[in-house]
Amino acid sequence: MKRIILHWTAGTNQPNSIEYEHYHYLINGDGLIIKGKHSVHDNKNCTDGNYAAHCGGGNTGSIGVAMCGMKDFNGNPNSTKYALTRKQCEATFELLAKLCKDYSIPITPQTVLTHYEFGQAHPKTSSYGKIDIIFLPPFNFVPKNEVGDFIRNKVRWYYQRV
Numbered sequence: 001m002k003r004i005i006l007h008w009t010a011g012t013n014q015p016n017s018i019e020y021e022h023y024h025y026l027i028n029g030d031g032l033i034i035k036g037k038h039s040v041h042d043n044k045n046c047t048d049g050n051y052a053a054h055c056g057g058g059n060t061g062s063i064g065v066a067m068c069g070m071k072d073f074n075g076n077p078n079s080t081k082y083a084l085t086r087k088q089c090e091a092t093f094e095l096l097a098k099l100c101k102d103y104s105i106p107i108t109p110q111t112v113l114t115h116y117e118f119g120q121a122h123p124k125t126s127s128y129g130k131i132d133i134i135f136l137p138p139f140n141f142v143p144k145n146e147v148g149d150f151i152r153n154k155v156r157w158y159y160q161r162v
Contacts, residue, residue, distance in 0.1 A: 001040060001043070001044070001061055001062070001063050001103045001105065002061040002062070002105070002111065003058075003061065003062050003063070003105060003110065003111040003112065003113065004062065004063045004065060004096055004099055004100070004105060004111070004112050004113075005054065005055045005058060005062050005063070005064055005065070005113060005114070005115055005118055006065050006066070006067075006092070006096065006112075006113070006114050006115065006132075006133060006151065007023065007054060007055075007064065007065065007066040007067070007114070007115045007132045007133070008066060008067045008068075008069055008070040008073075008084060008132040008133055009023075009026070009066045009067070009068045009069065009070070010070050010071055010073070010132065011068060011069070011070075011071050011082070012068065012069065012071055012082045013028055013029030013030075013068050013069045013082050013085070013088075014028050014029070014068055015028065015034055015068050019036070019066065019068070020034075020036050020037045021036070021037050021038075021052070021053075022036070022052055022053055022054045022064065022066075023036045023052055023054050023064040023065065023066040024036050024038060024039070024040050024043070024052050024054075024063050024064050024065065025063075025064075025065045025066070025095060026065075026066050026067075026068055027065070027066070027067045027068065027088050027091050027092045027095065028068045028088065029068060029069060029082075029084075029085050029087075029088050030085075030087060030088070031085070031087035031088050031090065031091035032091075033091060033095055036052055036064075037052070038050070038051055038052040040063050040103075043059055043060060043061065043062055043063065043064070044060070044061065045060065046059045046060045052064045054066070054115075055115055055118055055127050056125050056126030056127045057118075057122050057124075057125025057126060057127055058118050058122065058125065058127060063099055063103070065092065065095065065096065065099070067084050067088050067089065067092050067133075068082075068088075069082040069083060069084045069085075069088070070082060070083065070084060070132070073131070073135070075131075075135075077135065077137065077140060083137040084136060084137050084138065085137075085138065086138035089136060089138050089139070089154075090154075093151065093154040093155050093157075093158050094158045094162065096112060096151075096155045096158070097155050097156075097157075097158035097159040097161075097162050098158075098162050100112065100155065100159060101159065101162060107152050107155050107156050107159060108152075109148060109149075109152070112151070112152055112155055113148055114132065114133040114134075114147065114148050114151065115127060115130045115132045115133065116130055116131055116132060116133060116134050116147075116148075117148045118130075133147055133148075133151070134147055135147070136150070136151075
């Protein structure tokens with residue numbers, strides 16, 4: 001695997017059956033890590049149709065991780081009843097660090113990134129314009145254009161400890 005793409009589900013703080021289909025790992029609002037239907041290895045080659053379709057134009061070679069939440073988010077921090085939690089974010093950052101170790105994925109902007117960042121780098125894909133993740137409610141002081149770097153710094157911190 002060559003990269004990890006981080007998402008939010010745009011749903012509630014608990015995974016639903018559709019989300020199980022699209023992500024390798026889901027993290028609920030309590031920080032519980034739940035495996036999706038597909039194994040990470042299903043995304044080595046996506047030509048057979050049996051893979052976790054989490055990132056238009058970027059599924060092959062990508063591990064899809066999603067934090068459950070952010071339903072109805074419209075850019076206003078108070079627009080969702082399903083905000084990401086600190087416990088959920090920290091569990092996710094730690095999981096990303098473990099996945100980086102397990103799959104020998106370096107922690108760079110090209111290899112550990114948000115769905116938003118992937119879309120910005122690949123404007124001709126269906127991922128362009130996605131807003132996950134441009135805001136982290138527990139870390140609301142982080143500007144939109146620095147969220148990916150903030151996440152990678154947290155992942156680096158956990159990487160030294162896992």
